[in-house]
Amino acid sequence: MTNPDAAMNLTLYVWRQPGPDAEGRMVRYEARDINPDMSFLEMLDVVNEELISKGEEPIAFDHDCREGICGSCGMMINGVAHGPWKATATCQLHMRAFKDGDTIYIEPWRARPFPVIKDLVVDRSAFDRIIQAGGYISVSTGSPQDANAIPIPKDTVESAMDAAQCIACGACVAACPNASAMLFTSAKIGHLGLLPQGQPERYRRALSMVAQMDAEGFGGCTWHGECQEACPKEISIDWIARMHRDFLTATLTARPERVAAGGE
Amino acid sequence: MELRSKIPAGPLEQKWDRHRAELKLVNPANKRKYTIIVVGSGLAGASAAATLGELGYQVKCFSFHDSPRRAHSIAAQGGINAAKNYQNDGDSVWRLFHDTIKGGDFRAREANVYRLAQVSVNIIDQCVAQGVPFAREYGGLLANRSFGGAQVSRTFYARGQTGQQLLLGAYQALMRQVALGTVTMYPRTEMLDLVVIDGRARGIVTRNLVTGTIASHVGDAVVLATGGYGNIFYLSTNAKASNATAIWRAYKRGAALANPCYTQIHPTCIPVSGNYQSKLTLMSESLRNDGRVWVPKRKGDTRPPHEIPESERDYYLERKYPSYGNLAPRDIASRSAKEVCDEGRGVGPGGLGVYLDFSDAIRRLGVEKIRERYGNLFQMYQRITDEDPYQVPMRIYPAVHYTMGGLWVDYNLMSTIPGLHVIGEANFSDHGANRLGASALMQGLADGYFILPLTIGDYLAGAPLAKVDVDHPAFREAECAVRERVKRLLSIRGTRTVDSIHRELGKLLWDYCGMARNETGLRHALRKIPEIRQEFWENVKVLGDGEELNQQLEKAGRVADFLEFAELMCLDALHRNESCGGHFREEYQTPDGEALRDDANYAYVAAWEYQGDDRMPALHKEPLVFENVKLAQRSYK
Numbered sequence A: 001m002t003n004p005d006a007a008m009n010l011t012l013y014v015w016r017q018p019g020p021d022a023e024g025r026m027v028r029y030e031a032r033d034i035n036p037d038m039s040f041l042e043m044l045d046v047v048n049e050e051l052i053s054k055g056e057e058p059i060a061f062d063h064d065c066r067e068g069i070c071g072s073c074g075m076m077i078n079g080v081a082h083g084p085w086k087a088t089a090t091c092q093l094h095m096r097a098f099k100d101g102d103t104i105y106i107e108p109w110r111a112r113p114f115p116v117i118k119d120l121v122v123d124r125s126a127f128d129r130i131i132q133a134g135g136y137i138s139v140s141t142g143s144p145q146d147a148n149a150i151p152i153p154k155d156t157v158e159s160a161m162d163a164a165q166c167i168a169c170g171a172c173v174a175a176c177p178n179a180s181a182m183l184f185t186s187a188k189i190g191h192l193g194l195l196p197q198g199q200p201e202r203y204r205r206a207l208s209m210v211a212q213m214d215a216e217g218f219g220g221c222t223w224h225g226e227c228q229e230a231c232p233k234e235i236s237i238d239w240i241a242r243m244h245r246d247f248l249t250a251t252l253t254a255r256p257e258r259v260a261a262g263g264e
Numbered sequence B: 001m002e003l004r005s006k007i008p009a010g011p012l013e014q015k016w017d018r019h020r021a022e023l024k025l026v027n028p029a030n031k032r033k034y035t036i037i038v039v040g041s042g043l044a045g046a047s048a049a050a051t052l053g054e055l056g057y058q059v060k061c062f063s064f065h066d067s068p069r070r071a072h073s074i075a076a077q078g079g080i081n082a083a084k085n086y087q088n089d090g091d092s093v094w095r096l097f098h099d100t101i102k103g104g105d106f107r108a109r110e111a112n113v114y115r116l117a118q119v120s121v122n123i124i125d126q127c128v129a130q131g132v133p134f135a136r137e138y139g140g141l142l143a144n145r146s147f148g149g150a151q152v153s154r155t156f157y158a159r160g161q162t163g164q165q166l167l168l169g170a171y172q173a174l175m176r177q178v179a180l181g182t183v184t185m186y187p188r189t190e191m192l193d194l195v196v197i198d199g200r201a202r203g204i205v206t207r208n209l210v211t212g213t214i215a216s217h218v219g220d221a222v223v224l225a226t227g228g229y230g231n232i233f234y235l236s237t238n239a240k241a242s243n244a245t246a247i248w249r250a251y252k253r254g255a256a257l258a259n260p261c262y263t264q265i266h267p268t269c270i271p272v273s274g275n276y277q278s279k280l281t282l283m284s285e286s287l288r289n290d291g292r293v294w295v296p297k298r299k300g301d302t303r304p305p306h307e308i309p310e311s312e313r314d315y316y317l318e319r320k321y322p323s324y325g326n327l328a329p330r331d332i333a334s335r336s337a338k339e340v341c342d343e344g345r346g347v348g349p350g351g352l353g354v355y356l357d358f359s360d361a362i363r364r365l366g367v368e369k370i371r372e373r374y375g376n377l378f379q380m381y382q383r384i385t386d387e388d389p390y391q392v393p394m395r396i397y398p399a400v401h402y403t404m405g406g407l408w409v410d411y412n413l414m415s416t417i418p419g420l421h422v423i424g425e426a427n428f429s430d431h432g433a434n435r436l437g438a439s440a441l442m443q444g445l446a447d448g449y450f451i452l453p454l455t456i457g458d459y460l461a462g463a464p465l466a467k468v469d470v471d472h473p474a475f476r477e478a479e480c481a482v483r484e485r486v487k488r489l490l491s492i493r494g495t496r497t498v499d500s501i502h503r504e505l506g507k508l509l510w511d512y513c514g515m516a517r518n519e520t521g522l523r524h525a526l527r528k529i530p531e532i533r534q535e536f537w538e539n540v541k542v543l544g545d546g547e548e549l550n551q552q553l554e555k556a557g558r559v560a561d562f563l564e565f566a567e568l569m570c571l572d573a574l575h576r577n578e579s580c581g582g583h584f585r586e587e588y589q590t591p592d593g594e595a596l597r598d599d600a601n602y603a604y605v606a607a608w609e610y611q612g613d614d615r616m617p618a619l620h621k622e623p624l625v626f627e628n629v630k631l632a633q634r635s636y637k
Helices: A040-053 A125-132 A154-164 A171-175 A182-194 A202-215 A226-230 A238-253 A256-260 B012-022 B043-055 B093-103 B110-130 B162-180 B245-252 B285-289 B316-320 B330-342 B359-365 B367-385 B440-462 B473-492 B498-513 B519-539 B551-575
Strands: A008-016 A025-034 A103-107 A116-118 B035-039 B058-062 B183-186 B189-197 B200-208 B214-218 B221-224 B263-269 B292-296 B354-357 B394-403 B420-422 B604-609 B618-623
Touching (some): A025 A040, A040 B498, A125 A202, A125 B162, A154 A182, A154 B162, A171 A182, A171 A226, A182 A238, A202 A238, B012 B110, B035 B200, B043 B058, B043 B162, B043 B440, B058 B189, B093 B110, B110 B162, B110 B440, B162 B183, B162 B440, B189 B245, B200 B473, B214 B473, B221 B440, B245 B420, B245 B551, B263 B285, B285 B367, B292 B316, B292 B330, B330 B354, B330 B394, B359 B367, B498 B519, B498 B551, B519 B551
Parallel strands (some): A008 A103, B035 B058, B035 B221, B221 B420
Antiparallel strands (some): B189 B200, B263 B394, B292 B354, B604 B618
8 A cells, every 4th residue: 555644735737628618728727735545536536526615617538436347437647648557547546647737638539530528528329330330249137048948158258248348438548649438449349349249230330330430530540559559448449450350341241221210 | 296106907917018008098199299208318318318319209308418428328237137048058038027026025016026027038038139249158159157046047147337338228229219310418417406396307407517507308208227336435436427417307397216224235346445435436247256255264364365374264144144155145145245354354354355266266277267257357357456356355345336215106107297318327126125136238228118118008009288488487587596506606705615524424424324224323414414404505615617517516516406305215224113125223133133024014115205405205106006016035045
């Protein structure tokens, strides 16, 4: 454990933007007596409590589980999505990552398909629409066969799980110079496409999800690899390669009228 | 108010099948004429909304998150129970039923719990078909592990992220229905009131959290899937936004609230580290498969753990409960931890912690095996505490985790307000006075996928539903009340932040209505709560206005409801003069410190009915009848 007496004083520059159409700017705040065992969001809580006491509006940011799994939180910390710790969402970043006297710049995700709602809160509903385009297996609640009827090799399911653990935080988009959502999209295509249950829709899924991703205005991938560096779940860009493969196969084999039918 | 449980007649094993056969149906062409409002998009809400959409109903699904996938079910770590008996270790529907009834300290309905155990097997089939990547063995078949309160391995899991994978399965099914147009999602929209017309639930009033717009929504039935109220304690393992507002508003509109004092304190959480603490983090119960819980035998022993020899350690769970050992149920494990800490044998700062030690398991299985099983949990522990659990034992302490109490529902999951259905943690139905590990996911999905979609049809087919719209006076009145309340919260402009008042309430409840309760303490809390509530309404400081994203305003509304809920919780705890499961009254214990039930006087569900802000709520009792299990003092020795 860190010595709790090692309290730090920090200077923050935080993006403040009152609403979607308002102009934003960086505002300087002093964060005093910050305990190294605090999480980054607890540090912001402390700053906010002080702001409220002074009659100033607190900094708005999305957060919920604070265990790194709900994907609500996320901000650019000194220009890095989710900050300096690898494989760590903002809520799990702790203040021992910083030292007394540091200056920290805090900004929202920057990408056209993620418009700012207020301060550090952005609209990531584009991700839901990409899933709606085909990020599922079309099976209604009913009586499917016994769960053990189709054995799945352990390695296959472990790989599928590597992709499935995406938390849809959007760090991949924020980190990418092209604001590409390919890591997010390919993780879902990969998760479902690896499993036997996902085979019947494998190629139409690749076509329709990619089409939606493009329609939302996300950029293309030019293999910078920034997304996998920023990903709190360490999802690999290998999934993007796999998505390209599925997409290419689908383009060569799918019937166009089926594609137009979309997710049904 | 009459509590009619509507438990079907007949032998336990046949109740659900017979009932299903007798439920009224809505024909497919008529289903699309009905609008069903689902509030909440966690495991219960998402699975219900998706399934109702598949059946052909028009569904409106509301979530205060930006996406349904953020609901707190996502944080469930360890697993989901199902009576598949894939391990050939003697499991069966009967055994899962029996473990759950016993685990709940005989305070749940036999018929509901048996149905839950029956349906559990379908859940696993459904989830696998959706592509949920449950852990598997090398042969390709599903793997299982053990959880507390059971002597079989019936827990299915996806690493330490089972809740996430199950929720994503339900979320994807829901997104499919959104694309098909059967479900309309209302994200970042919070329910602030329930509308009852002619005695039936006919809609809700919501606030759009981005624009602040207050709006009414009409439906033919309303389903609440809004989770538990554990955040009433301020510090809990719940997500920050989890709250009781929806169920509390329903209570104030006439829905009975059952057993609010049954709260679950989870034994394995990371201890509090400072007064800035915003929430507590669970370390999955699955860790108790391989971790051993201990404290030093001697009081005030401050040696680091590796310097304390084996002979001077007290593996107290293994000592007290040899047949279940470290897998004793949660309430028992938590109380035992409190006991050793109260004796002065706790470890870590402030002495509020016990060790969860993996060194034996690492010696036996190797680091790699342990990393494969629990890697993400160990990593999370290290990030939070800066200690390496592969090298030194984890330090853990109990924390508020789940609430067994909730809105009273009948066998059809309908509350005392016709048309208002309640599913998942928001209802009181299946866990009695203590929930077993890996059973919350099971109940949420059982309710949402397999039970509610059938029982709600029976209600709709039999209900005379007059046509109403948002101009109905009842909607106008509810909207008006919501607007007034928002205005009032914003007009106080006092000196205290919402969090500071919430922390004060939480501390009071933890001290007097937490792991151990007694009459004096509860009476003290009941005196203090109105004082804190008054302080809130006179001195809280909420800045900004109502027509924008205002996170303080959201929080303030939720805390205002917790401040009322708290009183009912303490009242319920005070009235129940026995100990059972998570409700431990110090006056009622066996000579060796175990919970002492009073079956002659308290084998009932306590359902409270709102009578007005200044009046005592009315207590209604639903007797619990046990025809199939023998009531006995729970023994895990």
